[in-house]
Amino acid sequence: MSGFTLDKQTPQPAPDAPIVLETVVVRSWKAPIAFGIFTVIAFLLFVIWHRDGNSTFRLSSDGDVIQLPTVVLPSTVTGIVVTILLAAITALSAYLVTTGKKVPLWLITVFGVLFMVGFLSWAAAGKAIPITGLLLGTVALSVPLIFGALGGVISERVGVVNIAIEGQLLAGAFSSAFVASVTGNAFLGLVAAMIAGTLVSFLLAAFSIKYLVDQVIVGVVLNVLVVGLTSFLYSQVLTKNEALFNSPPKFPRINIPILSEIPLIGPVLFRQTIIIYLMYIAVAVVFFCLFYTRWGLRLRAVGEHPQAADTVGINVNRTRFWNVALAGAIVGLGGAYFTLGSVGAFNKEMTAGAGYIALAAVIFGRWDPLKATLAALLFGFTQNLQFALSAIGSPVPSAFMLMLPYVVTIFAVAGLVGISRGPAAAGKPYVKG
């Protein structure tokens, strides 16, 4: 196997340039097409099937020091304006592509935000939407997804496909609830969650690195194992004495002095529990370390080309083992959020597929910690949007809103939104020699 790949590489030392060009071309043409599809949808929804009335956006709640005015938009007019702007952006992106330029990320962001504004004003015609509440719920739903995505990014970057995010989240949720309840200390629960996530990772790493079992199989089976184990212990132990075993203390909200008074952003980002502040730190640290430290360089080298890494003296399997363990610890923190941050008590299968959405975020975010975080936020937003819209009586069936993250991921993976290519050696065990 190893000899084979070497043979293939020697005769073509520097054909890098055409490959890079090709990916640029592919990526560029997808954006205008996707823009076009969304513009057509916008035209159909906002203009043809328009809804009359005013939609109200409340930007601040009553307790805030600085009050922002309430924005009132007439639905039909907003829809038409938004559709025209969307069409303009589509034309601009098509122009950029024909002149050989890339469509910048900010343009995609502007497009997305505009579409959302149009959609919200269309869906909420005649009603009021509390924007603060919408964003607050988004952050709450995104926390486990972001931790899961960070763990997934680390694990896949080092070359181990992590399908077991779901299991790591669930193990974290269970053990944090149990330990925090018994000890009465939420911080010990947090530590327990990290340990539980790491243990699941150890299994994943041991079976995939030492026993060379297919990583996807191990991941899927570990998820089944953790679901079975936590459900079993829940029924057999936790329910026998809920007061002692399953009533963990929740973390209090901490208001960060000045930042929490910023209108709109303050209440959403800086009046949160410690887990969310840990999340900000985790995202920043993982991003910085992955791309600007020796640890990150080695990690990525092992995931992209283990042979090369081995040649320069990096112990591939040890690097993989400990980084997968680290990924498990980070995902475990996300699991703790279910019990110590939001719900308060453990329940059977309470993660409800969050691990798989986190996996989707990893792919949609193209294995980049920041983009994966943004993708997780997007998925959290669509989930929460469904709650908000069903609360005000939405015209879209809630099932379709819930479906959205998954459909978006399929589009992303199928390359319609942009080419997604993972670390080259992810999923392949490394056998020295």
Place this chain on the structure above:
Amino acid sequence: MSETSHTPPGTVQPVAPGEAKPDTTQPRSNKVLAEILNSSIVISILAVVLAMVVGAILIALTDPKVHTAAGYFFARPGDTIAAVWQSATGAYGALFQGSIYNFKRPDFLNGIRPLTETLTFATPLILAGLGVGLAFRVGMFNIGGRGQMLIAAACAGWVGFTLDLPPVVHLLVAIAAGIIGGAFWGGIVGVLKARTGAHEVIITIMLNYVAFYLITFMLSTQGLLQAPGSNVPKSAGMAENAVLPKLLGDRYNLHAGFLIAILAVVFVWWLFSRSSIGFRFRAVGENPNAARVAGIDVKNTYVYAMLLSGGLIGLAGVSQVLGTVTSGFDNGIDAGIGFDAITVALLGRSRPGGILIAGILFGALKAGGYSMQATQGVNVPIDIVLVLQALIVLFIAAPPLVRAIFFLPKPDGSTRRTRRSAKKEVSA
């Protein structure tokens, strides 16, 4: 070929021709023993035993009676050991009585009922396991069993409760609709993989959720799948003509879906060992690059494989809707079978016969799991079955681990080499 005649009659394991060459380094009996101990069947059995032992430890550790006895362990250690023994044997006794034969019932016809329950539970597991196994052998992971089952169940169910057809025709049309539904949902994956190179694991996982929410929506919308005039997200019951007939009369739940499962096992065996498309499947599964060089259209093979895989898993959905739960279905009709099927296929090593046995084993675990949960004085939550399944597959996937735990000899590198060189001699 004259060497084959050297093979001593009565060896337990079918031995390759070259094996018969007398080995001077160790007595033959040792070698035969090593062969048997390292065969995949022994590893599979040991894996099941190991998983059961771990399960027993879990059950004993969480049993309150063991806790009370352990409270005075140093005064009377025998009590703790007895409690542990009772806890484990009680649980597995209930498992046996719930899955094979119940000795508490007065006559044979009542006592054997658990075995028919086992086969009923095994039916969809075998069918879905065949689908997952088929994809495995073409080198793909079909984790989308849940979605394919849901779509198939919806299609078969819709035909089952809306159309009005003569007896046999109605059943056949409903089954066909289910197969088409499952094949369609699986085919999407095949097409996306073939045309865009997307990884099927991600696509299948995502399509599971898409199917789930799609079916949820249709089940709560009048005129689609919801029972007319109802508020509950549940479909109407199946028409009498569309229900799979009971095999052993009305006192047992076993239905004709089991026969379909047996037929499917035979079909998959035929497909892989006798048909040309099965040959292409195997070639692509072994090495897609070599298959492409040999002139096989790899991309289309992926599509066909996913169509067939989805169709087989669709049959599992059909057996659920038209056989097991005929009074109308909700969005939980897949009952986790799509995921269980992965473990079934792995345990059965993707071979039709193996999947049949693995499906029956996991069917027994399921049937017995309910009795473990319900039996007075045992009351072990059914979730232990999931733990057992996962452990069995983990152990089977890692033979070195099982060998290390049971102190089995490692498969000897030298024997393998002699076997290979011997084969060369034989063929030459």
